[in-house]
Structure formats: C-alpha cells, structure tokens
Amino acid sequence: MEDNQPVAVACDDEINDVVNDVKERSRDQREALLGEPTCVICGRYGEYICDETDDDICSLECKQTLLCRVANRPLLVVPPLPERLPGADECFYVREYGDKSGSQSLSNDQSDLLRKKLEIHVKGDVVPGPILSFSSCSLPQRLIQNIESAGYDMPTPVQMQAIPAALSGKSLLVSADTGSGKTASFLVPVISRCANFRLQHLPNEKKPLAMVLTPTRELCIQVEEQAKLLGKGLPFKTALVVGGDAMAGQVYRIQQGVELIVGTPGRLIDLLIKHDVELDDTMIFVLDEVDCMLQRGFRDQVMQIFRALPQPQILLYSATISQEVEKMASSMVKDIVVVSVGKPNKPNKAVKQLPIWVESKKKKQKLFDILMSKQHFVPPAIVYVGSRLGADLLSNAVRVTTGMKSLSIHGEKPMKERREIMKSFLMGEVPVIVATGVLGRGVDLLGVRQVIVFDLPNSIKEYVHQIGRASRLGEEGTAIVFVNEENKNLFPELVDILKSSGAAIPRELINSRYTVGSFSSGKGYKKRKHGC
Numbered sequence: 001m002e003d004n005q006p007v008a009v010a011c012d013d014e015i016n017d018v019v020n021d022v023k024e025r026s027r028d029q030r031e032a033l034l035g036e037p038t039c040v041i042c043g044r045y046g047e048y049i050c051d052e053t054d055d056d057i058c059s060l061e062c063k064q065t066l067l068c069r070v071a072n073r074p075l076l077v078v079p080p081l082p083e084r085l086p087g088a089d090e091c092f093y094v095r096e097y098g099d100k101s102g103s104q105s106l107s108n109d110q111s112d113l114l115r116k117k118l119e120i121h122v123k124g125d126v127v128p129g130p131i132l133s134f135s136s137c138s139l140p141q142r143l144i145q146n147i148e149s150a151g152y153d154m155p156t157p158v159q160m161q162a163i164p165a166a167l168s169g170k171s172l173l174v175s176a177d178t179g180s181g182k183t184a185s186f187l188v189p190v191i192s193r194c195a196n197f198r199l200q201h202l203p204n205e206k207k208p209l210a211m212v213l214t215p216t217r218e219l220c221i222q223v224e225e226q227a228k229l230l231g232k233g234l235p236f237k238t239a240l241v242v243g244g245d246a247m248a249g250q251v252y253r254i255q256q257g258v259e260l261i262v263g264t265p266g267r268l269i270d271l272l273i274k275h276d277v278e279l280d281d282t283m284i285f286v287l288d289e290v291d292c293m294l295q296r297g298f299r300d301q302v303m304q305i306f307r308a309l310p311q312p313q314i315l316l317y318s319a320t321i322s323q324e325v326e327k328m329a330s331s332m333v334k335d336i337v338v339v340s341v342g343k344p345n346k347p348n349k350a351v352k353q354l355p356i357w358v359e360s361k362k363k364k365q366k367l368f369d370i371l372m373s374k375q376h377f378v379p380p381a382i383v384y385v386g387s388r389l390g391a392d393l394l395s396n397a398v399r400v401t402t403g404m405k406s407l408s409i410h411g412e413k414p415m416k417e418r419r420e421i422m423k424s425f426l427m428g429e430v431p432v433i434v435a436t437g438v439l440g441r442g443v444d445l446l447g448v449r450q451v452i453v454f455d456l457p458n459s460i461k462e463y464v465h466q467i468g469r470a471s472r473l474g475e476e477g478t479a480i481v482f483v484n485e486e487n488k489n490l491f492p493e494l495v496d497i498l499k500s501s502g503a504a505i506p507r508e509l510i511n512s513r514y515t516v517g518s519f520s521s522g523k524g525y526k527k528r529k530h531g532c
C-alpha cells in the first residue's frame with residue numbers, strides 16, 4: 001500500500017450484495033443488543049440511518065412511517081440547527097473576557113494558575129488556555145445542549161485543557177487518570193469540527209471525517225454510543241466497525257455517509273481492504289488507549305491505517321503513557337502538544353487498593369470468602385483473571401460455590417454473547433463478572449465500585465487500568481488484589497505504586513527478596529496492621 005492512498009479496492013459485487021441486504025420489513029430485523037442503535041419507530045436494531053431525518057431505523061418500512069410522521073409534525077418539533085456554525089479552521093477559543101455566551105475566558109496568568117491548581121501540565125507551543133465552561137469555546141449550540149442533557153455541568157480538568165487545544169487544530173498526546181472524562185474530551189472537538197465541516201462543504205460529499213480506534217469491541221461500542229448522544233441533531237453520523245458483527249451492515253452504513261468511524265484496527269483494515277472507502281477527507285485520527293494501540297500486535301495495523309489518511313490532526317489518549325509512546329507520537333506528527341493531568345501513570349486516588357498475599361492454590365477459596373462476606377463484597381464487582389479458560393472455570397466455580405449469578409467475558413466469546421453479558425451486568429442482573437483484559441481498559445462500568453484482581457496482569461500499566469474500573473469521576477471504589485511469589489516480576493513497580501498511593505503492603509511482599517531492593521531508597525510506606 002502506498003502512503004496517503006486509500007487502502008481500499010472497490011468490489012462492485014460485494015457492494016451490490018450490501019445494498020440488496022437492506023431489510024424491507026420491521027419484522028425482518030432483529031432485536032437491538034446492548035450498545036446498538038435502535039430504530040426510532042419500532043425499537044429494533046437501527047441498522048440504517050434515514051438520510052432525511054438523520055434518525056436510526058431498522059427497515060424500509062419504518063423509514064416510510066418515519067417520513068410520514070415527520071411530514072405531519074409541526075415545524076418547531078424538529079430541533080433547529082444553529083443558523084451558522086463557525087468554520088472548521090476558525091479560532092474557536094475566545095481569549096477575551098465575556099464572550100458571547102456570557103462566560104469568562106482566562107488571561108494567561110489565570111490560565112497558569114488554574115493549570116497549577118488542577119495539576120494540568122502542558123508541553124508545546126501556543127497552546128490555548130483551559131476553559132471553565134463548555135460554552136466558552138464556540139461549540140455548536142446543539143452540541144452544548146447535548147452536553148447539558150448528558151448531565152455534564154462543568155468540564156473536568158482534562159476536558160478544560162484538551163477541548164480548546166484540540167479545537168485549535170493541534171495534535172495532542174493526553175494522559176489523565178482513569179475515569180476522568182477523557183472520552184468526551186476528544187469527542188467534543190471531533191463532533192464540533194465534523195459538524196462545522198459538513199455545514200460548510202458540499203452536502204452530498206459524505207466521506208468519513210474522523211476515525212477513533214480503540215483496542216476492544218466493548219470500548220468501541222461505548223465510544224460510538226457516547227458520540228451518538230453528543231452528536232444528536234447535528235450533521236454527525238457514526239459507524240461502528242468491530243469484528244463479530246456482520247461487515248455488510250457496517251459497509252452499508254459507511255457508504256450511506258458518516259462523519260465518524262469508531263473501530264478496532266483489525267476489522268477496520270479488513271473492511272478497508274475489501275471495500276471502497278474513501279479516506280481523503282479524514283481530518284482527525286484518534287487513538288484511545290494509545291499505549292496499547294502502539295504496542296506490538298496493534299502497531300502495524302494502526303500505522304497502516306494512519307498512513308492511508310491525508311495528514312490528519314492526531315489525538316492520542318491514555319491513563320498510562322510512557323516516554324517511548326511519547327517518542328512514537330512525536331514521530332507520527334510534528335509539534336505534538338503533550339497534556340497530562342495529575343501524576344502520570346499512577347492509579348486513580350479514589351480507588352483504595354487492598355493487596356492481599358494469597359498462595360495460588362488458596363486464591364479460589366479467598367475469592368469465595370470475599371464474595372460471601374457482607375462486609376467485604378460490594379456488588380456488582382469485576383474479577384480479573386489471566387486467561388479465557390480461567391475466566392470460564394472461575395465464574396462457574398463462583399456460581400456453584402456461592403450460588404450467585406456469575407458470568408465470564410473474554411475475547412473468545414461471540415460478539416452477541418458479549419453484548420448480552422454486558423447488558424445484564426450493567427442492568428444489575430449479574431453481581432459478578434469474571435473477565436480477562438477485554439474489560440480491563442477504557443470501559444465505563446457505571447455502578448461498579450469493586451474490582452478483584454485475582455490474577456495480576458503482565459504489566460503495572462494494565463493493573464492501573466483494571467483497578468480504574470472501580471471509580472468514575474472521583475467516586476470512591478476498592479480494588480482487592482491477590483499477590484504471591486508468582487508475580488515477582490512486578491514486585492518493585494507494584495510496591496512503588498502501593499507506596500505512592502498510601503496502601504497497606506502485605507508483610508510477605510515487603511520482605512520478599514524480589515522487593516527488598518526497591519525499598520532501599522523509598523520512604524514512608526505503610527505497613528499492614530491487620531491481616532485481611
């Protein structure tokens with residue numbers, strides 16, 4: 001594949017198959033699963049988008065009903081778009097006091113003070129200062145309404161800095177705690193720039209304008225769902241491109257015209273190779289969980305997609321970013337701005353870590369004890385294990401021993417089942433989920449306040465992400481962590497993390513010969529006073 005060339009090769013037969021696949025009747029369409037768009041008429045799977053209204057629909061039949069309804073609807077019921085949105089390359093950030101929204105923007109000194117107070121660190125030239133409200137950076141009015149409807153009264157610190165910086169067109173490498181609102185901090189500028197672009201250019205041009213890649217299907221589903229919510233009523237459509245769902249529907253959706261593609265790298269490459277998708281208007285490329293996306297395994301696919309794009313603005317995000325990732329990011333684009341909020345690569349302070357020394361053969365019993373203890377178990381909880389088979393076996397054992405409903409989730413399960421499991425977990429029907437790394441990063445599991453790390457992952461980075469599932473936006477959560485000699489490779493870093501979080505450290509971990517060196521220069525760790 002040549003640099004900057006579309007990856008895809010047209011295949012008319014396949015495209016015809018896709019077009020012919022459109023469902024005629026509502027009853028031909030299946031029920032919607034968790035995270036999928038739903039038909040605005042009948043509630044089934046919203047596989048298509050009605051061009052005239054921008055609504056999700058399941059079939060030609062429902063499209064017809066929708067159009068009839070809209071034709072009879074009083075005019076004002078359809079929310080009006082703002083008369084004129086600012087251009088994509090206009091400066092969105094208002095520096096003076098008292099912009100037209102009535103909100104205030106900050107002087108340079110005030111910006112510096114606010115950054116210091118909120119631990120916002122910025123490296124790079126001419127970076128716009130932080131914003132104090134969503135209305136102070138000239139977002140489309142409808143987007144501001146959608147942000148309000150989502151219940152976001154104020155931007156979080158990472159949003160305060162990353163939104164104006166991304167709106168100014170700069171490429172960013174952003175790190176901030178798990179659960180700190182990073183997703184909206186890239187979606188808001190993506191939606192704003194895409195909607196403005198569409199309003200200013202030929203209405204019949206429908207090539208994708210932005211792309212978000214993430215490592216797992218679950219995370220893609222969630223990001224697309226949030227993008228749809230925030231982009232509602234704007235010229236902003238999305239396509240989800242993940243394995244396990246039929247490619248035909250995904251291709252059809254893209255060919256109908258979308259602004260944003262959210263996908264996993266493998267399926268996206270596959271789709272781009274087999275189908276003709278023109279990427280020459282794609283102006284924003286987002287890598288969520290960038291450290292994972294630039295690791296061996298994903299890196300080649302990610303770079304292949306990146307090279308097919310015409311020098312887009314890049315937005316790279318994670319809670320854990322190493323110097324190596326920073327170097328790679330700088331090699332992707334010149335003048336990248338680095339934003340970090342709080343202490344990089346550290347666990348979220350709102351998660352209380354409770355490490356327990358448990359020999360491998362006793363781990364199961366320890367888990368059952370916790371799950372059966374009213375004092376220690378806080379459902380719904382996620383139990384992280386190291387293997388797919390381990391996840392199946394352990395959730396089975398939890399069911400048999402505790403009598404509690406428990407399900408496992410991992411990459412070998414079919415997509416449909418994974419969606420259903422997530423749905424019943426999020427609806428509170430299942431108190432325990434045993435998961436591999438597929439639920440370790442990025443997923444926003446509202447309601448989860450307890451994580452049990454049964455098998456420590458291979459790296460401390462993954463550990464930081466896993467325990468991060470126990471807290472969203474600073475709400476307190478706990479992470480019970482099983483440790484034993486088998487995790488000796490992680491001891492120095494683990495002890496470091498536990499020390500810096502003020503967690504009690506098990507005696508066996510402190511005394512281990514694999515740890516001892518790491519204490520020689522350290523101070524102030526807490527010794528465990530009570531056994532768990």
Ligand SMILES: Nc1ncnc2c1ncn2[C@@H]1O[C@H](COP(=O)(O)OP(=O)(O)OP(=O)(O)O)[C@@H](O)[C@H]1O
Pocket residue numbers: 151152153154155156159176177178179180181182183184318319441442443444446468469472473
């Ligand atoms: N400004 C805001 N006000 C209120 N809630 C918000 C705001 N921004 C985001 N949220 C909510 O906070 C939660 C966490 O956000 P999000 O999932 O984006 O975190 P994250 O930083 O991406 O975490 P992770 O690193 O774990 O992926 C979500 O439920 C989101 O809807």
